[in-house]
Amino acid sequence: MKKIFIYLSLFCISLNTYAQDIPDTLDYRRSSLYSILINHEEQKFAKEIGDVFLEIPIPDKYNNHDLSVKIVSMDKRLRGKEVVDSFIVKNDIASRMVARWFNRDQFTGICDVNLVKERGLYDASEFDKELAARSARGKALLEDAGEDLIGNTFLLVNDIRYRDKEKASKGAGIAFRVLGAIAGGVAGVDLSDATDALANMIESIKGFKVIVNTHLYQLVWDEETSATFYREYYSSTPDSAKVEAFKNNRDKFKMVYIGSQRSDGNSVSVMGVNLEEPEQMVRKACQRAIDENIVSLQKNFDVFKVKTPLISTDPIYAEIGMKEGITTDSRFEVLEVVLDNDKIKYKRVGVIKPVKDKIWDNRYMAVEEGATGANLKYTTFTKVSGNKDFYPGMLIREIK
DSSP: OOOOBOOOGGGGSOTTTTTTOOOSOOOOOOEEEEEEEEEOTTSTTHHHHHHHHTTSOOOTTEEEOOOSOOEEEOSSOOOSSHHHHHHHHHTTHHHHHHHHHTTOOTTTOBOOOHHHHHHHTBOHHHHHHHHHHTOHHHHHHHHHHHHHTGGGEEEEEEEEEEEEOHHHHHHHHHHHHHHHHHHHHHHTSOOHHHHHHHHHHHHHHHTEEEEEEEEEEEEOOOHHHHHHIIIIIOBSSOOHHHHHHHHHTGGGSOEEEEEEEEEOOTTOOOTTOOTTOTHHHHHHHHHHHHHHHHHHHHHHOGGGOOOEEEEEETTEEESOOGGGTOOTTOEEEEEEEEEETTEEEEEEEEEEEEOTTOOOOOSTTTTTTTOTTTTOSSEEEEEEEOSSOOOTTOEEEEEO
């Protein structure tokens, strides 16, 4: 029987030699993510927040499903998800995310499944052959892609507001000026200009805190939506009728609200930040807060949880760490990928937990601030349960 899937790299590793032959990278199916910023141009540091947001990458545990618009300016403060709901509907976000999956040309209507094949780890030639034959297996491939790929497409809406802590930061600036004056007096030189400039910078940096409200939505890709798209809008050749049909029925595609999370950013320090590059503090505060919200959303909503491959099993480790919210209390299920009726399934074969003092601190700028564990390259785990031997390429997913 021909194998239709390009399995995860685990299937290419001999079980007799896996401990000695650890691959550099492992392919596995990821959920897809589109992240945008709601920016408030009237607030202080609005431009700086917008600039650094464009530098923040999509977390590497997700596929990048960004659209052309990354920043949306809004005057009024969001007091709930209603404004976000309106924005999603008004700008046809759901249909645009579907179109991106199929590389749809808005002028000709031509679509393809190249991205589906790539992210689904399918054997490209076999995928095309089965679809062309319109066989039951070809139908299973499309259903599998819909359930495990397109249906796991998410939108993150990040509402970032600067929180003015000027009073607290001014205390640090005043203290620095006093110390500068004392040092200048002892040295017999006037350091007032230098200390004033640096004190002002310290006031600005130490006063930088953000409040981030992150709203999570999931693309609806059910059996009805899938069937309608393939029947009425998908075309491999130019088709003006289908172009118009898609244009007039964008509202048929939906996003469903999953939940929201708020971070006050209070845990972010100025350690490691270059005082001559204050934008570093803006980036650090924003990225740490967004990462914190993503972790909370993953813990609260199973549908948003990520899977990460084991890179080694002797010892057991994976490229995941504090950025993903790992603590000594974390527990992960170990999943084996199996093929069931031409569809990929995940079977639990054990549970692991992080080893104390061997948790990777992979948060943004952890190395610069000298954080414990920042120089590690992965987190080491120990087995809690499981009768089956683990091998590289098995996936782990956090459990409550």
